[in-house]
Each structure stands twice: as C-alpha cells, then as structure tokens.
Amino acid sequence: MGTRITAWWARRSLRLRLSAAAGVVIAAALAGAAVLLVAWLHASLIHHLDQTALQRAQVVAAALETGGVTSSLPASEEGDTAVQVIDSAGAVRASSTNLEGEPRLFTFSAATSGDPQPRTVHGLPLGENGAWRAVAVPAGTTPDPLTVYVAVPTATVDHNLAQLTTGLAVAVPVVVGLLTGVTWLLTGRALRPVDALRAQAAEITASDLGRRLDVPPANDDLGRLATTLNDLLARLDAATRQQRQFVADAAHELRSPLSSLRTQLEVAARHPGSAQWRTLAPDLAEEAERLSRLVDDLVWLARLDARPRLRRRPVDLDEIVFTEVRHARQQTPLVIDESAVGAARVSGDAEALARTVRNLLDNAARHATGRVEVRLAVHDGVAELVVADDGPGIPEADRQRVFERFTRLDTARARNAGGSGLGLAIVHDIVTGHHGSVHIEDNAPGARLVVRLPAH
Incomplete structure (x- = not known):
C-alpha cells in the first residue's frame, strides 16, 4: 500500500508536490505556533490569578495580626473570591460572605517557608462548580495559629482561552489555505521559464541540433x-x-x-x-x-565509438611487440630493429594493444625508406613505446591532425600507398581509452611515434 501511494505521489506534477509540501510545512508551523501561544497565554493568566489570590490572602493575614477581622469577610468587588480562615482545630473562624455557613472547604496545609504554592481545587459551592486557584497563607499568633485560604475562579481564563482556541481553529486553516494558494501561484510563475525551456527543447529535432535554448538573464x-x-x-x-x-x-x-x-x-x-x-x-x-x-x-572505430569496457588485465606489452614485429617482417622487406625492446607490463586489453602496435608498424613501414626501429622501456612507472622510421617525416603543423580520421598528408595522400587515414586515429582512441597518451616527434630523418601507458 505504501509503495502504491509513493508511486502515485511520484507521478504528480512538481508544482503540486511543491505546493502540497509547502502547505504541510505552513500548517505544521502555524499549528505549533498556535499551541505555544495558547499554552503561554494560559500560564500567564493562571499566574495572574495566583498573584491575585496571594495578595488577597496576605491582606487578610495582615488584618488578622491586628485583630481587625470578624467572622464575616467581604468578597471582592465582583463577589467571585472565596476566603476561609481556619484555626488549628480545623474550625472555620471566618469566611467571605459568599461562603457563610459552609464547613471547611480547603484541606491542604500552608507552606511554613518560602512562597506559597497555589493549587487547583474543585467542588466549591459557588458558581458552576468549576476550577479554582487557591493559596494558603499562615496567620495569627503562636498560641492561636490560623490559616488563611483564598481561592479565585478560573472560569474567565477558561472562557477566554476557549474563545481564542476557537478563533485559531478557524483562522489557521484559512491562513494555511491562503498561503498554500499563494505558493501554488508563485511556484507556477517560477516554473514558467522551465516550461518554456521544455517547449523549446521539444521543438529541436535531430536535423536541427544547431538551435539553442534561450538563457534567462538571471544567473541562477x-x-x-x-x-x-x-x-x-x-x-x-x-x-x-x-x-x-x-x-x-x-x-x-x-x-x-x-x-x-x-x-x-x-x-x-x-x-x-x-x-x-x-x-x-x-x-x-x-x-x-x-x-x-x-x-x-x-569495425574497430565503431567499437571504440560505442565505448565498450576494455578488458583490464595485466599484459606483457613486450610480448605483443615481438609478435607484431614478426608479422610485420612477413609483410615488408624493410629492416625492423627490435633490439631496444625491454620488458614492460601494463594493465589493459591485449587485443586492443596489439592493434595499436600493428597500426604503428604499418604506418612506419608505409613511409620508411629502409629501416624501422622499435623501442620499449619503463620510466618512472610509465611504459614508453617508440616506433620510428627513416621516411620523409611529418611536419610539426600536421602532427596533431594525423590522429584525426581519414586524414592523409599531401605526401601520402594517394590511396595506392595502402593507407586509409584511420590507423593513427585508432591508435589515438585505444591509447586514450587506456589513460595513456600518444604524440609524434622528429626522428631526423623520419618520424618517431611515442606511446606512453601507465605501467602495471
């Protein structure tokens, strides 16, 4: 089921997903802020009630010290403050007019040290039997200790918080909807250039690849x-x-x-x-x-263009050189000197490397006058293969161009020379695929082709 929902959601438009994600984040943020606001306001109002009850209790306690309190105590101007004075035997010595004739209603003890700790009590025979915040303050003298209890109702606080909660419950969804709609509009406007790019890209065909997309002016x-x-x-x-x-x-x-x-x-x-x-x-x-x-x-060029994975394995490059030299001697009367070929091992495709050596020898034999020299050695972790001829050489301006496909220099342009202009291009692609390099140097006379490959 979860996979189906994920797949369904992934098929929705980017604009819808962004707007929905923004709506969820906005709703979570506003809901969290609303909860924190209600909690903070509730704590602040309750603290105000506690301070009111404590001040009233301290006033009554001070009056008891001077003996100015009778059995009936006045309530607050609104008549919603409950006061009882209890002696050490638990009898009611005095109470506010709204509690006259009532037995002891508060049972918790007053704190003997520190600030009094207000408490929430229920069941007072006043109003609608709601919650009250009560505080106890010690009073009287040592022979006659008294406790003053003062309670104030939380009905007003509860009513105000209920109204605020109702207002937030209506306002938050409305604000979330408005902000989500704004996000939808802004996202659509932001994605409009993307749609324009998509439309331009859709118009480009294989025969019209010279066209380009319009780049927006902003560097974003x-x-x-x-x-x-x-x-x-x-x-x-x-x-x-x-x-x-x-x-x-x-x-x-x-x-x-x-x-x-x-x-x-x-x-x-x-x-x-x-x-x-x-x-x-x-x-x-x-x-x-x-x-x-x-x-x-x-065929070789097609394989190289397809970028096949070369079979990387340790290869003795000197053995490949000796094998290809033997084959080349059977095809040409030229002298091929391999005396400077030393041991060298590389990591690569043996068939492709053999093709590289064969093409180098064919190219040298095609242009040599009477001698071809082959050298192979390892220097500083690099295997260097050199194939040199004593022919007319290659002008410096053309030494990079000869590695392009179907390239023939003027001195060897005739097809009856046997070249198709692909041999060195294949060499370049194979060597590059082995993370090596190939270049041409002057052999005075002739040309010297140098191949460098990472040694194994």
Missing part, C-alpha cells in the same frame, strides 16, 4: 540549467556532425576499391576470351585486401 539555477542544456546540444551537434562526416568519408573510401573491383570484373566478364586472369588476379587480391583492411578499421 535556471540559467545554469539552460547553459548546461545548450552545452549538451552543442556536444550532440558536434557528435552528429562527426558521425555524418564519418559515414560520408567511409562511403567515399569504400567506393574506390569496390569500383576498381567491379570495373575489372566487368571487363573480364565481357571479354572472357581476352581476360588475363593470371595478370588480373594479383590486382584483384590487392584491392580485396585493401577493402578488407578498410572494413576492419571501420
């Missing part, structure tokens, strides 16, 4: 929310543009080998008698290999 939470949403839209716009560009570049790159394969096969199919399959087969195999590498690169 709502303004910061609008700024954050605009930043989110900017990132989505950039990601969408990058994705569209990636799709266009990928389609353009795939079109070239596919067109070449299709053209050669169509020519061979139309002229089967003159087709030289032995001459044509190597070209077809080369185009198919190029297409396979391109598709493989695109």
Whole structure:
C-alpha cells in the first residue's frame, strides 16, 4: 500500500508536490505556533490569578495580626473570591460572605517557608462548580495559629482561552489555505521559464541540433540549467556532425576499391576470351585486401565509438611487440630493429594493444625508406613505446591532425600507398581509452611515434 501511494505521489506534477509540501510545512508551523501561544497565554493568566489570590490572602493575614477581622469577610468587588480562615482545630473562624455557613472547604496545609504554592481545587459551592486557584497563607499568633485560604475562579481564563482556541481553529486553516494558494501561484510563475525551456527543447529535432535554448538573464539555477542544456546540444551537434562526416568519408573510401573491383570484373566478364586472369588476379587480391583492411578499421572505430569496457588485465606489452614485429617482417622487406625492446607490463586489453602496435608498424613501414626501429622501456612507472622510421617525416603543423580520421598528408595522400587515414586515429582512441597518451616527434630523418601507458 505504501509503495502504491509513493508511486502515485511520484507521478504528480512538481508544482503540486511543491505546493502540497509547502502547505504541510505552513500548517505544521502555524499549528505549533498556535499551541505555544495558547499554552503561554494560559500560564500567564493562571499566574495572574495566583498573584491575585496571594495578595488577597496576605491582606487578610495582615488584618488578622491586628485583630481587625470578624467572622464575616467581604468578597471582592465582583463577589467571585472565596476566603476561609481556619484555626488549628480545623474550625472555620471566618469566611467571605459568599461562603457563610459552609464547613471547611480547603484541606491542604500552608507552606511554613518560602512562597506559597497555589493549587487547583474543585467542588466549591459557588458558581458552576468549576476550577479554582487557591493559596494558603499562615496567620495569627503562636498560641492561636490560623490559616488563611483564598481561592479565585478560573472560569474567565477558561472562557477566554476557549474563545481564542476557537478563533485559531478557524483562522489557521484559512491562513494555511491562503498561503498554500499563494505558493501554488508563485511556484507556477517560477516554473514558467522551465516550461518554456521544455517547449523549446521539444521543438529541436535531430536535423536541427544547431538551435539553442534561450538563457534567462538571471544567473541562477535556471540559467545554469539552460547553459548546461545548450552545452549538451552543442556536444550532440558536434557528435552528429562527426558521425555524418564519418559515414560520408567511409562511403567515399569504400567506393574506390569496390569500383576498381567491379570495373575489372566487368571487363573480364565481357571479354572472357581476352581476360588475363593470371595478370588480373594479383590486382584483384590487392584491392580485396585493401577493402578488407578498410572494413576492419571501420569495425574497430565503431567499437571504440560505442565505448565498450576494455578488458583490464595485466599484459606483457613486450610480448605483443615481438609478435607484431614478426608479422610485420612477413609483410615488408624493410629492416625492423627490435633490439631496444625491454620488458614492460601494463594493465589493459591485449587485443586492443596489439592493434595499436600493428597500426604503428604499418604506418612506419608505409613511409620508411629502409629501416624501422622499435623501442620499449619503463620510466618512472610509465611504459614508453617508440616506433620510428627513416621516411620523409611529418611536419610539426600536421602532427596533431594525423590522429584525426581519414586524414592523409599531401605526401601520402594517394590511396595506392595502402593507407586509409584511420590507423593513427585508432591508435589515438585505444591509447586514450587506456589513460595513456600518444604524440609524434622528429626522428631526423623520419618520424618517431611515442606511446606512453601507465605501467602495471
């Protein structure tokens, strides 16, 4: 049942929930204040009655000391004060006119030291038998001790408090309702800009991510929310543009080998008698290999864009380097020097790291003149992998741009060089996913690609 109520309440509007919460808080505050007010006023009025009774008792006691009191004592001007003078035997020596002929009505003793302690008594044969506040004061002489009892009714106090309580019981709900209504109006006005932002955001579609929300002039939470949403839209716009560009570049790159394969096969199919399959087969195999590498690169980029969780485990990076160097030697006649490869262990995905080393070796072999050097060492808790070639090198202005997708420098722009412009982009994404860094240095001649990864 509680879960259903919670779920129902969670589906209500924010404006309703805020107004209801404010109403509950206001009601609790006003109710608490009303209770405290009634309690304080009751204590104050009772204290005033106690002081009135005590003063009257002291006056009577002083009169007894001078012998000026007869058996009948006058009541107050309103006639609502009850007075009895009791001797040590418990007999009534004197009483106010409204208690004439009554037996002893007060039985508690007077305090012998300190201030008298007033008490609440009931059952006096006066009025409607309500509650009275009574006080006892010692009087008389030592041979003839007396006790003066004075009582005043609490009916007036009870009546006034009842009227006040009734008034508060009517006024508090009215005030709570008014304040809750004001809260409803103010909350609606405060949430109006939020609704405007929601309406603007609802109008933005995937094809219109260049639009932005109106930022309120005040530098408050709502303004910061609008700024954050605009930043989110900017990132989505950039990601969408990058994705569209990636799709266009990928389609353009795939079109070239596919067109070449299709053209050669169509020519061979139309002229089967003159087709030289032995001459044509190597070209077809080369185009198919190029297409396979391109598709493989695109698959890797798609996996990296999906941000998969890398399988983090201790990996011997030197073993991966040796394995990839052996494979690279089978593909190129270049000299690949691995003598400077030392032991290095990192925490990461072995397959992704192998792909990184393979791409670095492919890039170096594509541009090297006759030699590729590979070095691996650990310095200050960082594994540093260096792949250097003796080719034309990379201009300093282009050393950051080559890590972008489908980027080819002017000296290596021809597709027949074998590159798709994705290898170093994959290296950058994999290294970044392993919390490492990659950059390019001058090898004089050639380029030196440096990868740094946290050592395990």
